[in-house]
Amino acid sequence: MIAPLSSEALILGGGLAGSALAIALAEAGRSVVLVEKNKEAQHKVCGEFLSPESLPLLHRLGICPDYLGAQTIHSTRLVTREVLAEVRFPAPALSLTRRVLDEALLQRARQVGVNVHRGWTAERLDHSESSNHWRAQVSDGCELMFIEGESAFLATGKHGLRGWARATKGTQNNLVAFKMYFAFSPEQQKQLAGYVELILFPGGYAGLQMVEGRCANLCAVVTKEKLQQPGAGWDSLLDYMLRHSDHLARRLNGSVPMLERPLALSAIPYGYCMNGPIEILSPWRIGDQAAVIPSFSGDGMAIALYTARRAAQLYLSGYSAADFHREIRKQFHSRLYFGSLLSRLVTAMPSLGYVARIWPSVLLGIFSATRVPDTAPVS
Ligand SMILES: Cc1cc2nc3c(=O)[nH]c(=O)nc-3n(C[C@H](O)[C@H](O)[C@H](O)COP(=O)(O)OP(=O)(O)OC[C@H]3O[C@@H](n4cnc5c(N)ncnc54)[C@H](O)[C@@H]3O)c2cc1C
Structure with a gap:
């Protein structure tokens, strides 16, 4: 049997949250092992809008999205059939594909001394009372191995690890997500450049924005009920969205899909925020594992990066996972509740978007109310 790897901090999952935490701990001189199940960075179901709040958190990690090809997004447009409202953000945002961003963070983690294992899947995690250590069973597809750590951090995104499922579900659990890239002509790029367009339609909504080069990202969520209608799938959903938005139809006219098939994701626990009992003996949950x-x-x-940063700060100051989980719940609970209430309302009644036509500032208010807390200590 292979002797177990061991380190002070054991991080399961190398997306934004896992890599960000690994970098922060390694920079503080701690020994860190990180396991990520994918061998190479992958496209992920994500709108790829990097909010203004996420940018200082990335810069602190030594990541400059502009150098990676990110595009500036200065405004949002709310769209149903046509554009209802347009609002400029208080500070510029960016857009960048997750494949590029996640790779950059993992490379950075390696650079600062994190022991990164890609292509390793964590299969279980146990705590030994006698040694007061965590032990993860991981597989590289051929062999089973063990890694031990004084502390364990769960950063596996939306999907949990056997034995460590979230205690409760989200508050909106009936949405399915799709993402597709489209190659845009220079004229189409010019019309969309600088904007993220939020397109509302009965049963869901979609975000459209340019990412690197000539590539536009269309990322949509739709209720399972809508999708379960006869013949439903990506093609019929796209057709449905185009029928409900002349604006989207014009945007996509003549563009070319860039992926063989769309990426899809179901069972998204929107609104989840540590709403179950706080477990006393638990790995630290960060990113989508926290909220x-x-x-x-x-x-x-931004939440993934913020929870990683805050977990590092509290861990390095001697606090426990339970202390961290309590703080996160306090900071995010009402924001997440409000966010998922709105999400439920607009999927049920997209006509609510007309409120923003009368009062465009409502859009800005909603944007501010669902942000990472202002009080977030990023230093
Ligand atoms: C439809 C949709 C659109 C979105 N659009 C945006 C947006 O525009 N802007 C924005 O800021 N946020 C957006 N988000 C949210 C954002 O994508 C997530 O909040 C963010 O990715 C969370 O980061 P994370 O590190 O927690 O999880 P992830 O990025 O999912 O990373 C988790 C990592 O863990 C790995 N992993 C999983 N299980 C294991 C295992 N057992 N062993 C080892 N590794 C494992 C996975 O391979 C993955 O790399 C969107 C989400 C959805 C669903």
């Missing part, structure tokens, strides 16, 4: 905000807010990545 899942509905995607229209475009702040999920």
Whole structure:
């Protein structure tokens, strides 16, 4: 049997939250092992809108999205059949594909001394009372191995680890997500450049924005009920969205899909925020393991980075996972509740978007109310 790897901190999952935490701990001189199940960075179901709040958190980790090809997003447009309202953000946001961003963070983690294992899947995690250590069973597809750590951090995103499922569900659990890239002509790029367009339709909503090069990201969520209608799938959903939005139909006219098939994700626990009992003996949960905000807010990545940063700060100051979970619940609970209430309302009644036509500032208010807390200590 292979002797177990061991380290002070054991991080399961190398998305934004896992890599961000690994970098922070390694920079503080701690020994860190991180396991990520994918061998290479993958496309992920994500609108790829990097909110203004996420940018200082990335810069602190030594990541500069502009150098990676990110595009500036200065405004949002709310769209049903046509554009209802347009609002400029208080500070610029960016857009960047997750494949590029996640790779950059993992590379950075390696650079600062994290022991990164890609292509390793964590299969279980146990705590030994006698040694007061955590032990993860991981597989590289051929062999089973063990890694031990004084502390364990769960950063596996929306999907949990056997034995460590979230105690409760989200508050909006009936949405399915799809993402597709489209190659845009220079004229189409010019019309969309600088904007993230939020397109509302009965049963769901979609975000459309340019990412790197000539590539536009269309990321949609729709209720399972809508999708279960006869013949439903990506093609019929796209057709349905185009029938409900002349604006989207014009945007996509003549563009070319860039993926063989769309990426899809179901069982998204929107609105989840540590709403179960706080477990005393638990790995630290960060990123989507701690809180899942509905995607229209475009702040999920900022929450992943913020929870990673805050976990590192509290861990290094001697606090426990339970202390951290209590703080996160306090900071995010009402924001997530409000965000998923809005998400439920607009999927049920997209005509509510007309309120923003009368009072465009409502859009800005909603944007602010679903942000990472202002009080977030990012230093
Ligand atoms: C439809 C949709 C659109 C979104 N749009 C936006 C947006 O525009 N802007 C924004 O800020 N946020 C957006 N989000 C939210 C954002 O994508 C997430 O909040 C963010 O990715 C969370 O980061 P994370 O590190 O917690 O999880 P992830 O990025 O999912 O990373 C988890 C990692 O863990 C790995 N993993 C999983 N299980 C295991 C295992 N057993 N062993 C080892 N590794 C494992 C996975 O491979 C993955 O790399 C959107 C979400 C959805 C669903």
